[in-house]
């Protein structure tokens with residue numbers, strides 16, 4: 136038990152915080168129309184949840200509606216990113232974590248595969264050079 | 276002057292000046308009235324000393340007599356809506372209670388913002404209606420002087436600016452809040468010098484009249 | 496060196512495009528850009544030249560730099576700042592004395608006319624600027640010289656933006672904000688005591704891709720300073736319902752009610768704390784149970800007290816003096832008016848009495 140709990144009685148409120156779930160509905164509507172848009176024009180769409188004043192209820196509703204899909208991935212680049220498909224194909228949740236493990240960016244992406252997952256041509260060219268260098272070293 | 280400096284100005288020097296004027300004015304008028312010579316009444320009192328009648332009139336004059344009701348009651352009700360709404364907004368809103376606590380040390384629980392906004396809105400509407408009445412009724416128009424219109428304006432501005440601040444109308448919140456406090460300061464400062472002094476004199480004037488009538492045995 | 500792009504810097508550090516996209520996600524989230532703007536910014540950042548930042552400090556406490564470099568290390572903000580853009584900083588260098596001055600001159604010469612000059616701290620003008628001097632040169636002349644080669648000046652922290660603590664009454668050093676001295680370049684104010692790290696780096700990257708962002712009347716970027724704390728505060732429903740904590744340890748405080756009565760300046764303070772938050776998104780002061788001090792607003796030191804409710808007077812003069820003076824003056828005025836009136840009453844009474852006692856003329 137952390138010291139503060141003993142010294143200062145902390146009684147967290149778990150339910151009944153005054154807030155509605157209006158934003159969650161708006162986000163769901165946005166996702167639906169973004170899916171249509173993607174099918175028609177191949178234009179991807181990103182909903183950045185980071186700066187949104189979402190209430191706990193909003194979050195619960197978003198989580199409940201979107202559920203979990205078939206794919207989940209982790210990226211270990213500069214920071215850790217976790218990507219998972221929701222119960223709806225082409226609707227992804229992308230979370231970037233900071234070094235302390237907190238979420239510093241959270242977004243919903245509507246696209247076939249989130250852009251960050253794809254290996255870029257520049258990085259692939261770099262890989263080719265590295266493999267060639269390795270082989271040259273081994274061959275020598 | 277930008278919003279921040281208007282706000283600082285209104286909360287700082289202007290508030291103190293307004294408070295000084297309010298206290299000075301009230302002291303001046305009350306002492307000035309009470310230190311006057313009382314007219315000597317040589318007649319025999321018909322019914323007691325009149326104290327009871329004085330107190331009774333403070334209440335009885337709060338509602339029109341039956342004979343007048345048909346003609347004035349609706350306007351009296353509008354006036355009540357204004358006064359009660361105003362009082363709810365002043366005494367029920369927590370930021371205002373903070374001010375009262377700061378001045379007097381007294382405090383009481385406040386009301387939700389929505390209730391205050393509703394009361395203030397009703398009050399502002401009633402005040403506008405009363406102004407319309409004053410401007411259209413030929414009798415009232417003749418009776419009104421600068422004091423009436425000026426006092427109306429000073430009562431109205433804090434209401435409107437307060438509602439604007441509450442709903443975030445008018446863009447710069449600091450400016451709107453600053454103007455609201457400034458309007459309140461000016462209302463404070465003017466209170467004892469014009470007709471708004473009825474807030475305090477009401478009880479005294481009704482009481483004195485009631486006592487005099489009572490002595491003569493008139494029905495209160 | 497100056498032709499290097501931001502991508503190049505990351506590649507040189509062995510980081511992939513995914514890392515770059517992570518940086519972009521972080522920055523565009525902090526800037527609260529619309530999806531289209533965010534996509535545009537990512538595209539531009541890919542080819543954008545790395546910005547050159549020269550960071551100078553005057554009358555300050557280094558809290559701003561601490562915020563930037565140590566908030567959550569090695570976070571994205573500090574990566575952008577340290578590795579991508581910083582060309583010179585007084586505090587973060589091993590060099591000292593003459594070597595440091597030479598490094599500064601070289602950094603400025605290499606990017607003359609193009610660099611972003613970041614300044615923290617106010618600039619004192621009293622005593623010919625003697626209160627703050629670097630290498631024998633006063634802060635004011637140093638700043639003027641450095642600003643001469645800057646494309647834009649970013650005033651970081653409330654001291655640089657509005658004067659801050661040194662500017663507080665009675666301002667003994669004659670401190671002024673940067674904008675009072677630099678008048679011929681765009682000055683972007685990033686106020687806060689200190690400002691949020693992500694806001695500083697976000698603005699620098701925004702500037703390199705899109706130029707000067709939209710600013711409010713105090714020259715602060717609207718992306719971050721467009722809303723008040725109160726607008727976005729999660730305790731707002733309690734404010735609206737009239738539920739306030741009265742002390743720091745009462746039931747209301749435990750239940751997370753609004754902190755207005757404890758002096759919260761959230762309603763008049765513009766900053767990104769409720770959304771961007773601090774320490775890598777951990778929380779912000781109100782979330783930790785303390786009222787907002789209003790640190791990103793001009794003159795926040797002189798607003799009558801951090802724990803005084805916003806609706807109460809700042810206490811400009813002594814309250815007892817004001818009240819007792821007014822009572823005394825009012826009573827005196829009342830008594831003298833009454834004396835005049837009594838004298839008049841007396842004369843009128845005497846006249847009436849003598850008129851009564853005089854025998855009336857026989858009429859017929």
Ligand code: SF4
Pocket residue numbers: 724725726728729730731732734752753754755759760761762781787
């Ligand atoms: S805690 Fe401060 S910012 Fe939050 S609602 Fe209350 S007054 Fe507004």
